[in-house]
Amino acid sequence: MKVKEVLRIKGNTLFSVTPESKLSDCVIMMADKDMGSLVVMSGGKLVGMLTFREVLRILAKRQIEQRVGPTPPFTEITVGEVMNAQPSRASSNMEVDELRKLMLENHQRYMPVVDEDVLQGVISFHDVAKAILEEQEFENKMLKGYIPTGRWKSPIPDRCLPGGVMRVAVVGAGIAGLACAHELRLRGCRVEVFEKSRGPGGRMPTRWLGPVAGQGGFDHGAQYFSAEHPVFQRRVHEAAESGAVLPWEGTVVDLAYNQITPRPASSPRWVGVPGMSAFGSWLAKDLTIHRQTRVQKFFRKNGRWTLETVATSGAQASLPDWDFVVVAVPAEQAAELLVESATLSQAARVVQSVPNWTVMLDFEQPLVVPFDGAFVHDSPLGWIARDSSKPGRQDSERWVLQATTDWSQQHLEMASEDAGHQLADVFLGLLGIATSPTEIRAHRWRYSTPLNPLDVECLIDRDLKLAACGDWLRGARVEAAWLSGWALGHALDIASPVAV
Ligand SMILES: Cc1cc2nc3c(=O)[nH]c(=O)nc-3n(C[C@H](O)[C@H](O)[C@H](O)COP(=O)(O)OP(=O)(O)OC[C@H]3O[C@@H](n4cnc5c(N)ncnc54)[C@H](O)[C@@H]3O)c2cc1C
Numbered sequence: 001m002k003v004k005e006v007l008r009i010k011g012n013t014l015f016s017v018t019p020e021s022k023l024s025d026c027v028i029m030m031a032d033k034d035m036g037s038l039v040v041m042s043g044g045k046l047v048g049m050l051t052f053r054e055v056l057r058i059l060a061k062r063q064i065e066q067r068v069g070p071t072p073p074f075t076e077i078t079v080g081e082v083m084n085a086q087p088s089r090a091s092s093n094m095e096v097d098e099l100r101k102l103m104l105e106n107h108q109r110y111m112p113v114v115d116e117d118v119l120q121g122v123i124s125f126h127d128v129a130k131a132i133l134e135e136q137e138f139e140n141k142m143l144k145g146y147i148p149t150g151r152w153k154s155p156i157p158d159r160c161l162p163g164g165v166m167r168v169a170v171v172g173a174g175i176a177g178l179a180c181a182h183e184l185r186l187r188g189c190r191v192e193v194f195e196k197s198r199g200p201g202g203r204m205p206t207r208w209l210g211p212v213a214g215q216g217g218f219d220h221g222a223q224y225f226s227a228e229h230p231v232f233q234r235r236v237h238e239a240a241e242s243g244a245v246l247p248w249e250g251t252v253v254d255l256a257y258n259q260i261t262p263r264p265a266s267s268p269r270w271v272g273v274p275g276m277s278a279f280g281s282w283l284a285k286d287l288t289i290h291r292q293t294r295v296q297k298f299f300r301k302n303g304r305w306t307l308e309t310v311a312t313s314g315a316q317a318s319l320p321d322w323d324f325v326v327v328a329v330p331a332e333q334a335a336e337l338l339v340e341s342a343t344l345s346q347a348a349r350v351v352q353s354v355p356n357w358t359v360m361l362d363f364e365q366p367l368v369v370p371f372d373g374a375f376v377h378d379s380p381l382g383w384i385a386r387d388s389s390k391p392g393r394q395d396s397e398r399w400v401l402q403a404t405t406d407w408s409q410q411h412l413e414m415a416s417e418d419a420g421h422q423l424a425d426v427f428l429g430l431l432g433i434a435t436s437p438t439e440i441r442a443h444r445w446r447y448s449t450p451l452n453p454l455d456v457e458c459l460i461d462r463d464l465k466l467a468a469c470g471d472w473l474r475g476a477r478v479e480a481a482w483l484s485g486w487a488l489g490h491a492l493d494i495a496s497p498v499a500v
Pocket of ligand 1: 197200220225295333358445471
């Protein structure tokens with residue numbers, strides 16, 4: 001495992017101070033954010049680390065001097081006076097074993113990761129331990145799947161269509177459902193996907209507001225995605241070869257306490273082209289998808305499943321004879337659909353999704369802002385991005401704003417127009433912009449991302465022939481959703497069809 005994978009697992013939040021910052025302010029920030037270290041930056045470069053060790057040392061020194069010695073009072077001390085000015089550094093391509101050794105040898109609990117003078121993040125002992133544990137659990141799960149026969153056990157040994165082909169219904173054409181359907185199709189199943197909305201992609205959509213088709217799109221769900229796992233990387237590279245995704249080269253920063261700190265990517269930030277929805281559409285090619293068809297419920301009849309669907313037009317249908325049903329929808333909706341299996345529906349009920357208010361802004365003129373995306377701290381906004389800086393979208397100046405979970409929760413029932421205007425004002429104030437947007441649209445995500453994913457690949461009720469995949473199982477990211485669907489496709493592997 002490489003250091004960059006630990007950085008990915010731990011997430012991107014990074015707080016920086018300058019050598020001139022007051023130590024007392026830093027202690028408040030560390031306590032407030034529950035952090036053991038701060039990076040000290042000057043001129044965009046790392047110049048030191050401040051950890052609780054330095055803080056304790058100076059406190060102890062003053063105490064030993066009984067507060068009358070040469071050490072000034074705590075409130076007068078600056079970071080530059082006490083920081084570790086020469087911390088050991090790791091690089092993102094370093095192996096984690098090497099990093100552990102370096103941390104132990106240097107007695108350094110927090111290690112800055114720097115590539116060619118650019119800070120990538122900070123890793124603590126806790127982050128290392130968590131990443132290793134996660135990796136071991138993943139390997140264990142994969143290994144268990146092979147025991148005892150050396151290949152995945154088939155959970156579907158019996159009922160098949162004539163010719164031995166399994167008939168599987170996948171509910172939900174988000175990234176997880178599409179990944180699962182693709183794997184099952186490769187394995188000879190006859191798969192049909194049911195999707196309640198107009199197109200595939202789920203929470204990775206594009207809202208087209210422009211006068212011309214394919215123009216004026218906003219990515220109002222997932223903003224970009226990473227591909228760290230080799231299997232997902234392969235699939236993303238296939239999509240890149242066909243032009244459906246490209247890396248976003250925009251400048252991404254942290255915007256905290258009026259300071260801008262670069263946040264370079266340790267791996268490409270992938271986006272769909274010309275909008276995020278392109279990736280879902282690409283994954284959906286070759287699949288049979290029933291669009292605008294909501295699965296209301298399904299039940300067992302003669303040992304097989306019958307689906308009850310309703311189309312957007314209002315037309316209802318009862319579709320019998322499915323060998324297996326895969327539910328690939330967010331946790332709250334999955335809990336309702338999975339009622340036939342107490343185990344699966346209870347698991348879904350454990351997971352809670354958080355809401356998110358997203359705002360789309362269109363401007364007549366380009367805004368003079370020195371970055372294209374920012375993780376905003378200490379503001380009602382958590383993320384802002386110049387959507388038009390992504391590849392294939394340069395037709396006007398468009399920004400997407402995402403409120404923090406706290407703000408979104410507190411204003412969940414606010415009228416959409418009011419939420420849009422309030423957050424647009426915060427954005428304009430934050431960047432000191434006098435120009436008003438020509439268009440403000442807000443979108444309320446009631447179930448944006450799972451707060452407490454179960455940290456398993458997927459769930460299968462082998463007796464009922466019912467399974468679930470999605471981001472509420474493996475993690476709240478596009479990559480995790482895809483891996484969950486992919487893992488389920490493998491776990492249901494029937495390799496060679498069973499003859500009847
Ligand atoms: C605002 C926002 C920002 C995000 N930003 C990022 C980001 O920057 N990077 C990142 O990696 N991830 C991001 N995510 C998370 C990412 O989008 C999700 O983790 C991922 O897309 C989930 O995929 P999924 O297939 O599990 O579920 P979904 O995408 O929700 O797919 C489920 C599908 O099922 C359909 N469906 C539901 N019920 C039924 C039914 N009864 N019948 C038929 N169809 C049904 C839905 O319409 C949907 O298409 C973001 C999410 C949101 C909301």
